[in-house]
Structures are given as structure tokens and as C-alpha cells.
Amino acid sequence: MLASLLQNLINALQWGSFYALIALGYTMVYGVLTLINFAHGDVFMVGAYIAFFVASFLLAAVGLPGWAALVLAIPLTMLLTSLVGVSLERIAYRPLRRKGVDRLYVVITALMCGLILEHANLATFGASRKAFPTLLDEQVYTVAGVSVTNLKLAVIATALLVFLVLQRIVTKTRIGMAMRAIACDRFAVPLMGISVDTVIVATFALGSGLAGLAGLLFAMSYPILEPYMGALIGWKAFIAAVVGGIGDIRGAFLGGFLLGAVEIMVVAFFPSTFRDLIAFSVLMLILVWKPTGLFGVARTTKI
Amino acid sequence: MLLEVENLAVKYGNIQALHGISFHVREGEIVTLIGANGAGKTTTLYSIARLAPPEAPRVAGGDIRLRGHSLLATPPDQVVSRLGMALVPEGRRIFGKLTVEENLKLATYARGKDADLAHDFRRVFDLFPRLAERRAQRSESLSGGEQQMLAVGRALMTGCRFLLLDEPSMGLAPVLKFELFRTLKRLNEEGLTLLLVEQNASLALHLAHRGYVLDTGRIVASGTGAELLGNPEVKKAYLGG
CATH class of the missing domain: 3.40.50.300 (P-loop containing nucleotide triphosphate hydrolases)
Known part of the structure; x- marks a missing residue:
């Protein structure tokens, strides 16, 4: 009983790590722009594909061993995926912001950007699935009936490390302070000599880079890639961010791990077809009880 | 001119x-x-x-x-x-969720490496001793007068x-x-x-x-x-x- 509980807990932490890493991108962009970037789930998908091409290239064309390919693939995937996020901001969102249009149109644009990423992928690489190469030899450790792989541990450790680093960035660095300042009062930020656009670009770069990291880890854990893989997980991560309190980094993690835990626990006791129904019902009840999310505070609309 | x-x-x-x-x-x-x-x-x-x-x-x-x-x-x-050139806007528009010190630091964001920030912090705290007392507080907790001091202090920290x-x-x-x-x-x-x-x-x-x-x-x-x-x-x- 205890072993099975621990086993489920580890699975929940690993599964929740993906949600948490993706939810961060939603929550950070919302924090600075009050924009829900619905293309973010597909940026995660693009991240997984970028990881696929980078890893395949490093293994086959360069001939690196798996561990070396992984060490190089992490920064390369994060960098290239952040370029995708920054490009979306430059091409699609910034022109709308310049025109001062209502946020609704920016959200619709974000939805379309997501669909464009999915179908550009489909058009370019076809409908066949891609098998992600093995970068890490899987090792299973079994302690007192609980088994865990090195990859699962790495995923959980990465998510926790990202949390600590991000907390530090947001509270201690200038760019982090500027992000929080924009969330308070965007109007006053240029008065500090700070370009609002620079902070927005940094936010997209950071959020998309983390989606790329999630894409790489996800592809290593579930090595089948297809163009629609980001859609449902993106929606779920967005809901996780809202339940945690969108705009708050701690909320993204809490919401992500909570959703992971609910899903794993449902499958442990019910048929797996019940998973999403029960998981989303639980989240809906949390929102009915606390509409602004667990860490959220009601914010007043600013002009 | x-x-x-x-x-x-x-x-x-x-x-x-x-x-x-x-x-x-x-x-x-x-x-x-x-x-x-x-x-x-x-x-x-x-x-x-x-x-x-x-x-x-x-x-x-x-x-x-x-x-x-x-x-x-x-x-x-x-x-x-x-x-x-800096502006102290109407209604102060300080960053309420940031501390007093963070508000002041943020204003130095765009300044060159050679700027003497320590001197400017001393100057602002000398002009407005209340800000020094409250430097670690969230600025939304300040009184209206203190918020105005912060708004002026913040503008000075831009090096204007x-x-x-x-x-x-x-x-x-x-x-x-x-x-x-x-x-x-x-x-x-x-x-x-x-x-x-x-x-x-x-x-x-x-x-x-x-x-x-x-x-x-x-x-x-x-x-x-x-x-x-x-x-x-x-x-x-x-x-x-």
C-alpha cells in the first residue's frame, strides 16, 4: 500500500513536471501582457521536434555519444525554441499591440498561431510520427517495491531546478524586477528608462525556452512525436496555470503538480478513460471555490 | 536652450x-x-x-x-x-508589489556601468529619510506622502x-x-x-x-x-x- 502510494507520487511528480514547465510560459506571458498565449502548447510541440532534429543531427551526422548529444541538445533546443516564441511575438502580437487593439483579437491571433504551427509541421514533415532517438540508457532503480527510472528522476529534478532558478531571476535580477513592474503598471515602466518591448521579448524567450526544455524531456520520456502532441497538453497546462493562479510562478508549479497528481491518482483507482473527466471536474471545483486560482489575487483592469 | x-x-x-x-x-x-x-x-x-x-x-x-x-x-x-529627462507622473504610479528598494533599483536599470549608484541611493535616502526606514517594505503599503517621495526618488535614480x-x-x-x-x-x-x-x-x-x-x-x-x-x-x- 505504502509502496504503491509512493510509486504513484513519483509518477505524479514526473507527469506534473511537464505541466509545470509548460504552465510557466503561459503564466509569465500573462503576467507581463495579460495575454493568454494559446500558441504556447504548440511551441512545446515545436520544441519537441527541434529536440528531435538537434538530437538526430548530433547523433548521426556528428557521431556524438548519447550523453554528449543530450548535453548539447538541452541548450540548443532551448535557444531555438525561444527563437520560435520571440518570432511569434514579433510577427503576430507586437503589430497588434502597436495598434492598441482589444486583447480579444490578440487571443484569437494566438489561437491561429498555434494552428499555423501545427499545420506547418504537418505540411512540412507529413502525418507520419517520428521516433525520438535514445539519448540516455534507461536504468531502473527498485527500492522497497518502488521503481523509478533515471529519466523520471531527471525530469523531476529539472523541474525543481527550473523553479529555483526562475524564482531567483524574478526576485533578484533586473529583468525579473522589470517583469514584475510591468505586471503592476505597464505605463510607468518606460519612465524608468526601460523598453517595454525588451522585457516582453525576454519573457517570451524565457517561457518558450522552458517549453523547449519540456519538449525535449517529454520526447525522451514518450519518444513518439506527432504534430498535435502539444494541443491537449497545452490546454491542460494552461488550466493548471489558471488553477495555480495565473501570473504567479509558484502557481504554475503548484497547478502543474496538482493536475499531474489528480490524473495519476484517478488512473490508480478508476478506469483510465475516467482520467480527464475527473481531473477537470476537480479543477473546476477548485476554481468555483477560488476563481482567481490558489496563488492568484483579483487584479484590477488597467488601461 | x-x-x-x-x-x-x-x-x-x-x-x-x-x-x-x-x-x-x-x-x-x-x-x-x-x-x-x-x-x-x-x-x-x-x-x-x-x-x-x-x-x-x-x-x-x-x-x-x-x-x-x-x-x-x-x-x-x-x-x-x-x-x-524623467517624469514623475500624476498619481505617482509606483510599482506597488515591489519593495521601496526595488522601485529605486529598477530606475537604475538603463544606466551605464560607470554610474555611481551608491552615491545616488545615499542622496535619495538623505532627501527622504522615510524611504530608508521603509526600504524593505512593499511600496503599496506606504502612505500617500511616502509614495510621492518614492515617485520623486525613483525619478532621481534614473540619473536625470x-x-x-x-x-x-x-x-x-x-x-x-x-x-x-x-x-x-x-x-x-x-x-x-x-x-x-x-x-x-x-x-x-x-x-x-x-x-x-x-x-x-x-x-x-x-x-x-x-x-x-x-x-x-x-x-x-x-x-x-
Whole structure:
């Protein structure tokens, strides 16, 4: 009983790590722009594909061993995926912001950007699935009936490390302070000599880079890639961010791990077809009880 | 000439807010713009500070020059970071979720590596000892007067040499108003040029070297502070008799 509980807990932490890493991108962009970037789930998908091409290239064309390919693939995937996020901001969102249009149109644009990423992928690489190469030899450790792989541990450790680093960035660095300042009062930020656009670009770069990291880890854990893989997980991560309190980094993690835990626990006791129904019902009840999310505070609309 | 505003016409949509006003500020001066609510004082300051949409008024004609360079094509952050002009906006607009110290630090974001930040922190804390006491507090917990001190302190931390102030006395108790204006006088004596927009005309004209009177988007009078204080029409309209 205890072993099975621990086993489920580890699975929940690993599964929740993906949600948490993706939810961060939603929550950070919302924090600075009050924009829900619905293309973010597909940026995660693009991240997984970028990881696929980078890893395949490093293994086959360069001939690196798996561990070396992984060490190089992490920064390369994060960098290239952040370029995708920054490009979306430059091409699609910034022109709308310049025109001062209502946020609704920016959200619709974000939805379309997501669909464009999915179908550009489909058009370019076809409908066949891609098998992600093995970068890490899987090792299973079994302690007192609980088994865990090195990859699962790495995923959980990465998510926790990202949390600590991000907390530090947001509270201690200038760019982090500027992000929080924009969330308070965007109007006053240029008065500090700070370009609002620079902070927005940094936010997209950071959020998309983390989606790329999630894409790489996800592809290593579930090595089948297809163009629609980001859609449902993106929606779920967005809901996780809202339940945690969108705009708050701690909320993204809490919401992500909570959703992971609910899903794993449902499958442990019910048929797996019940998973999403029960998981989303639980989240809906949390929102009915606390509409602004667990860490959220009601914010007043600013002009 | 530090600042030259020439024939500035500004529209909000179809509404003409400024009908071609001209004025100037010389290095080392305190200049004030006075006028009733809706006269165009804040519009003038926003136009000079190049504030971004949707709050930005649209310049429909004329020019604004700072040390000879036209500001019309300059983004608002560069007005601060490159040209050394800062604005204390109406309503203070401090970053409430950030601490006092973070608000001040943020203002140094765009400054060069050689800036003596320690000196500037000392200067601000010397001008406003209350901010030093409360440096670790979230700034939303400060009183209105303390928030105004923070707004001025924050502007000073940008390293500005020219400071625009929009209704700094608004909402302050009389004692705090006088204290704030004494501080502004001291800053000016230390070399800071000030352009002050005020509804409290008497207070502003007593402080300023020169003043302009704005009325529904036009400059209707100008002169030294003493001249305007003695002008019977200004007295009647803005000084309560």
C-alpha cells in the first residue's frame, strides 16, 4: 500500500513536471501582457521536434555519444525554441499591440498561431510520427517495491531546478524586477528608462525556452512525436496555470503538480478513460471555490 | 536652450487638446505650467515624455526639442535613458508589489556601468529619510506622502538632469506639500532643472522662476513667478481672488 502510494507520487511528480514547465510560459506571458498565449502548447510541440532534429543531427551526422548529444541538445533546443516564441511575438502580437487593439483579437491571433504551427509541421514533415532517438540508457532503480527510472528522476529534478532558478531571476535580477513592474503598471515602466518591448521579448524567450526544455524531456520520456502532441497538453497546462493562479510562478508549479497528481491518482483507482473527466471536474471545483486560482489575487483592469 | 516646445498641437482622436503652444525651459530653471483642470497641462507633459499608446496623445503639429534634438521620433524609454529627462507622473504610479528598494533599483536599470549608484541611493535616502526606514517594505503599503517621495526618488535614480513633475502636491496634506516643495527647491539648487505642472498655482508660482498659464489648450499668460502672482487676471482666475 505504502509502496504503491509512493510509486504513484513519483509518477505524479514526473507527469506534473511537464505541466509545470509548460504552465510557466503561459503564466509569465500573462503576467507581463495579460495575454493568454494559446500558441504556447504548440511551441512545446515545436520544441519537441527541434529536440528531435538537434538530437538526430548530433547523433548521426556528428557521431556524438548519447550523453554528449543530450548535453548539447538541452541548450540548443532551448535557444531555438525561444527563437520560435520571440518570432511569434514579433510577427503576430507586437503589430497588434502597436495598434492598441482589444486583447480579444490578440487571443484569437494566438489561437491561429498555434494552428499555423501545427499545420506547418504537418505540411512540412507529413502525418507520419517520428521516433525520438535514445539519448540516455534507461536504468531502473527498485527500492522497497518502488521503481523509478533515471529519466523520471531527471525530469523531476529539472523541474525543481527550473523553479529555483526562475524564482531567483524574478526576485533578484533586473529583468525579473522589470517583469514584475510591468505586471503592476505597464505605463510607468518606460519612465524608468526601460523598453517595454525588451522585457516582453525576454519573457517570451524565457517561457518558450522552458517549453523547449519540456519538449525535449517529454520526447525522451514518450519518444513518439506527432504534430498535435502539444494541443491537449497545452490546454491542460494552461488550466493548471489558471488553477495555480495565473501570473504567479509558484502557481504554475503548484497547478502543474496538482493536475499531474489528480490524473495519476484517478488512473490508480478508476478506469483510465475516467482520467480527464475527473481531473477537470476537480479543477473546476477548485476554481468555483477560488476563481482567481490558489496563488492568484483579483487584479484590477488597467488601461 | 534645454527644452523648446514650438507650436505644439495635440489631438486625442478628434478632440484638439492643445492649439499650438510654444514655451521653453532653460538649463537650471524651475518653470511651471498652471491652469485649471482640462487646460492641457498633463497632455503637454505626456507629449514631451513621449508616452506610449493608448494613453498617448497624438502630436498633430509643431515640434519638441531637447538640447536641439527633436523628440518626436524618440521612444519614451530612450528619452529617459539617453537624454536624461524623467517624469514623475500624476498619481505617482509606483510599482506597488515591489519593495521601496526595488522601485529605486529598477530606475537604475538603463544606466551605464560607470554610474555611481551608491552615491545616488545615499542622496535619495538623505532627501527622504522615510524611504530608508521603509526600504524593505512593499511600496503599496506606504502612505500617500511616502509614495510621492518614492515617485520623486525613483525619478532621481534614473540619473536625470531634467525632471518633469505632474501634480506632485495632489492629495498631500499641507505640511507634506511644503516639505515636498522645499525638497524640489533644494534639488534645483543642486543643479536639477524642473518643469512643474500644478493646480496649486500659488505654491507653484512661489517656487518657480518662470511660469506659463494654460487655458483650454492655449497659453494665455507668461512671466516670472512674481509677475504672474501680481497679474490681476491670473489672481482672479487661479489664485482665488
